[in-house]
Every structure is written in C-alpha cells, then in structure tokens.
Amino acid sequence: MKEKKFIETKLKSKKVFSGKLLHVFMDDVKLPSGGESTREYIKHQGAAVVIPIMDNKILLVKQYRYPTQQVMIELPAGKIDPGEDELTTVQRELGEETGYTSDKIFRLQPIHPCIGYSNEIIHLFFATDLYESNHEPDPDEEIENVLLKLEDAIEMIYSGKITDSKTIIGLFWAERLMKDKKLRDRFLTE
C-alpha cells in the first residue's frame, strides 16, 4: 500500500507530563497537506489480556476502575513489566488476579485500544488447562473472580453490563473460536 500521502512527520517532540503511570507527549508535526499541527498522546509500555477457559466457562474478574468510577467486569489483564515477555505477563497477571494460571496459552491478534491518543498495544491470548497459581495477589488491588458461561457474558455485552473494549473483543473471539474449527486450527495449535 502506498501510504506516504497519509503520513504525518515529527518536527519536535516534548514530554509534557511524566507520572508513575502516564507519560504524555506533545509533538509538532508536518501534515501531508504541507501544514503543521500538534499531536498530544500517551506513550504506554503495552499490556496483555487473556481469555481463560475454566470448566467450559470464562474466568473474568470484577474490580473498581477509578477513571470510569465503576466496578467493571473484565478479562484478566495487565501491563507488561520492563523487559518482560508478553506470555510471562499473561501468566503472572492471570495468577495475581484470579489465583489460577496456565501453561497452555495461545496467541491471538493484538489490539490498539485507544489510537486517538495512546500508542498502547494489548496482546490478546487464549488460555486453557488452568491450575492454581502461586502468584501473590497485588495488595493494592481489590479484585474478585467471576466465572460466567460464555452466552451469559455475551448477553452482558448486549445489555450494556460489560463495556470494557478488550473484554468485549475477547468474548467475541472466544465465541468464534468455540464455533469455528478452522479458526481453532489456525490459532489454538502448538
């Protein structure tokens, strides 16, 4: 694809906020039209999310999300620690958040949650054969397991009770994988 005509070129980059979590940048860019503009965005270290299957159900978690001021039902997920392999992130976060982990983990396709103002990428995985983990829970996280039949979880998307985008994508992927042998052969083989 000839994409040159779309591309914005960096002229100058400035870090405008650096917190414990968020690193915010404001760049001057040259537009393909020749004009100039500014772009504000977050640099993020990336994250991983997993669809864990337990007893033919989906293992989700419930936790409070301060930015949305809501208790939300989500797939287990977390940020990639510096230098950490994404598969390790998944095993660790699954263990810390649910008390279970897995060695049967399959990679699906990554997603960009927030392309308007963040470079975050979330790597998506599918896990079976869960077993009790010896990962310690994060003492700062109040979190609870929610084991749902897939059809009940999907209904919670339709009724607006599950609104987290990575979770919606994971649940839709899960259903497709369950129904479609070709897709399983494509993604769930070692």
Next chain:
Amino acid sequence: MKEKKFIETKLKSKKVFSGKLLHVFMDDVKLPSGGESTREYIKHQGAAVVIPIMDNKILLVKQYRYPTQQVMIELPAGKIDPGEDELTTVQRELGEETGYTSDKIFRLQPIHPCIGYSNEIIHLFFATDLYESNHEPDPDEEIENVLLKLEDAIEMIYSGKITDSKTIIGLFWAERLMKDKKLRDRFLTE
C-alpha cells in the same frame, strides 16, 4: 450488587496537564483496604463510532494515526462536540469522514476503550440507507474510504491488519446483527 468493598474514594484531585486534546489528572485516593494511592487518568468528552452499511458492505476509512505511527483502517468515528447530541456527532463525523451520511441510525451499546487511564466512553451506532452528505471534510484530516465485504473485514482482524478496538467491536457486532434476527429485532427497530 454490593460493590462498596471495591470502591476507591477521591481525597484530592489535581489537573497536571491541560492541552488542546488531553486533560490529565492525578488524584489521591483512599483504597477499600484503608491504604492510600494515586490514580492518573485522562478526562475525555466522549466519542461516537458508527457501522455504516453501504451496498451490503461496510464503509470504513483509512487514516494515519500519529500515536501508533500507522495508517489504520477504522470505522468512522469522532469526538462529541460540547453540548452535541451523540446522534448528531455520528451524522456529522460520518459526513465529514466519508462524504455520506444517514438518517437511519440505530444505537447499540457503548464501550469503554481504555479503562486503565481514561474515562472515555464511545457510543456505538449502526447506520443504513446512506446518502451523499453536504458536510465539509476536516482540512486537517487526510482520510480515504475503504468499502469492504464484512467477511473480508473480519479476515483482516484475524490477520492482524485491523487492530483498532472500536472497529473490531463494530465489525463483530455487524456480523452478529446480520446473522441473528432476534438481535436485529432488539437493536435495529425504530
């Protein structure tokens, strides 16, 4: 649901960056465990995204996204202007981005793209009966229409060519709506 045990209470809120697009806050919070922590997040005005059906295909757009440094294929979407009704946002953004708009627009369920660090909500709509719009394109946006068969768009999710989360969710919804009359009766009635 008794959710009290999860909830984090605001102690102090501080605006740490205010740009043209991003408004970043850092709050001190009291954790349900009794401890204290800080939460960094973005306040966002909300957005709307639409699944536009044209000639039995899906009308997407291609544009450069500076934060991810990629040309991305997406459903038409945009931020809600202050005081604007979400349906008006959809009609306007669809017109500005694709040159087509619609008066047959149906509301699905909203999504939270980025619950870890943003309060953004994206309202999701489904549009049929497109017609040429008189909305002027945004001169700062280099954007191009991409009309795809639904199955080809879904294959682009599987092959990692479509990674934008709101777009993946919209395409999965679209397929479900096409296949499931009950779901159409639930969401696509006036």
